[in-house]
Amino acid sequence: MKLESPDAKIYVAGHRGMVGRAIWSHLEEAGYTNLIGRSSEALDLRDPQATRAFFEEEQPDFVVLAAARVGGILANDRYPADFIGDNLAIEQSVIQAAHETGVDRLIFLGSTCIYPKHADQPMSEESLLTGPLEPTNQWYAVAKIAGHKLCEAYHRQHGDDMLTLMPTNLYGPGDDFDLETSHVLPALLRKAHEAKGAAPDGSDAPVTLWGTGEPKREFLYAQDLADAVRFVLETPEEAIREVAPEGMLNVGVGEDLSINDLMALIQEVVGHDGPIEHDPSKPDGTPRKLVDTSRLDALGWEAETSLREGLQNTYDWYRKHEGGIVAA
Ligand code: GFB
Numbered sequence: 137m138k139l140e141s142p143d144a145k146i147y148v149a150g151h152r153g154m155v156g157r158a159i160w161s162h163l164e165e166a167g168y169t170n171l172i173g174r175s176s177e178a179l180d181l182r183d184p185q186a187t188r189a190f191f192e193e194e195q196p197d198f199v200v201l202a203a204a205r206v207g208g209i210l211a212n213d214r215y216p217a218d219f220i221g222d223n224l225a226i227e228q229s230v231i232q233a234a235h236e237t238g239v240d241r242l243i244f245l246g247s248t249c250i251y252p253k254h255a256d257q258p259m260s261e262e263s264l265l266t267g268p269l270e271p272t273n274q275w276y277a278v279a280k281i282a283g284h285k286l287c288e289a290y291h292r293q294h295g296d297d298m299l300t301l302m303p304t305n306l307y308g309p310g311d312d313f314d315l316e317t318s319h320v321l322p323a324l325l326r327k328a329h330e331a332k333g334a335a336p337d338g339s340d341a342p343v344t345l346w347g348t349g350e351p352k353r354e355f356l357y358a359q360d361l362a363d364a365v366r367f368v369l370e371t372p373e374e375a376i377r378e379v380a381p382e383g384m385l386n387v388g389v390g391e392d393l394s395i396n397d398l399m400a401l402i403q404e405v406v407g408h409d410g411p412i413e414h415d416p417s418k419p420d421g422t423p424r425k426l427v428d429t430s431r432l433d434a435l436g437w438e439a440e441t442s443l444r445e446g447l448q449n450t451y452d453w454y455r456k457h458e459g460g461i462v463a464a
Contacts, residue, residue: 137240137297139198139369144240145170146369147196149181149230150203154310154358155245159200162362172196176203182225184232191233199234199242200365201227201283209272209346209421211317216275223279231286231298241297241373243365244287246280248304248354248386248427249273258428261302261384270422288382297373299380301364304388304427308358308446309453320346321355324399325451328408329458340410346418349396354388354426357446360439361387367437379431388427389439405447 139146146163150156151173160171172194181187181203205215205222212219227244234242251259252267264284269277287298311322318326327343334341364387368376377383393401399412432438441449 138372139168139241139366142167143170144168144197145172145195146198146200147172147194149173149199149201149226152176153202153204153206154308154312155306155361156200156202157310158308158358158362159202159365162359162366166366181230182222184229187229188233188236191237191239195237196234197240198369199230199239200369201230201242201244203230204245206276207312207317208319208323209419212273212276213419219273220275220279223276224282227279227283227286231283231290234298235290235294235296241299241369242287243368244283244298244300245361245365246284246300246302246384247276248302248388248425249422250277250281250284250302251425253422255425257424258388258390258426259386260428261380261382261386261431264384272419272421284384288384291383299368299376299383299385301361301368302384302386302427303361303364304354304356304386304425306356306358306361308450310358311450313454320353320395321398321402321447322450322454324402325406325447325454328399328402328406329451329454331410332406332408335410340408342411342413343399343408344413344415345395345399346415347395347420348416349399349412349414350394351420351422352392352394352424352426353398354390354392355398355443355446356387356389356439357441357449360389360441363440364432364437367435371435375435379434385431385435386427386429387432387439388429389443390426390429392424392426393443401444401447405444405451
């Protein structure tokens with residue numbers, strides 16, 4: 137059932153992460169007054185009993201499942217058990233509790249790394265499970281595929297209104313800037329910022345990129361994803377199923393760029409003029425993952441924020457919060 141009433145109770149799972157926060161503030165700005173959230177200290181979503189008790193007590197009408205263990209290429213590679221195990225456990229307990237307490241609609245957030253490593257570009261929803269995954273993030277991808285399949289199965293068996301949005305690489309204020317665990321965009325913003333004037337002679341020190349810098353990525357501003365979530369919540373289910381029979385919609389911006397080109401743009405935003413070096417001992421990951429957004433295009437949604445503008449906002453946020461690392 138679509139979201140209409142401003143006082144419908146909406147549970148944003150993961151409301152303290154970058155994505156959950158963006159969704160929360162966006163829904164609030166859109167006039168929704170009955171949002172609920174729980175920190176991971178107050179409610180461990182990997183615990184099915186605790187999750188079920190929370191759903192029984194709160195009886196949310198709508199659920200946005202943005203809670204997940206996330207991280208960049210190195211974190212995915214280093215902590216495979218956490219990335220598959222925690223995500224499977226969260227999905228299972230939240231989706232099941234949503235089913236058992238009869239929520240009107242659940243939106244599950246996946247990621248475009250679920251698509252095969254060498255999928256045709258741009259990657260359409262139909263390319264799911266048509267080839268091998270990128271090894272560095274296969275653990276996370278398998279969990280996200282399972283989460284989507286769980287939604288699809290509940291829809292098929294019980295008619296539940298459960299949908300999956302598959303956003304491309306996300307960034308924005310509140311991102312994780314820890315150089316070990318973060319994604320590329322916040323990592324390069326931080327590295328460029330810290331390298332400014334840091335050479336012994338006061339000029340800008342070099343920035344080291346992982347891998348070759350040749351892989352291409354598409355970047356979606358977290359507030360734009362939040363807008364897509366609101367848009368999908370407010371769209372009737374029949375309209376969505378007409379373009380997405382299995383309930384899955386990619387969310388992207390329609391263009392990508394190489395990591396080297398991203399670095400050049402970041403240098404402009406940050407004002408870094410030093411040399412760029414490469415560390416070939418670090419993985420490149422998937423060569424390209426541009427998404428096909430024709431399903432959301434057909435429904436009438438598109439992303440608004442340019443990469444340049446989103447980078448500037450994210451850098452402004454980082455400078456204000458410099459030193460404080462925000463967990464996803
Ligand atoms: O953003 P990222 O960590 O993850 O890396 P993925 C993207 C590309 O940037 C890779 C390169 O080719 C990295 O080698 N890169 C260059 C860097 N310098 C850096 C750096 O300083 N830090 C980082 N982190 N990367 C993740 C998946 O894949 O994307 C997740 O592991 C998820 O499962 C997420 O899907 C959206 O784009 O390769």
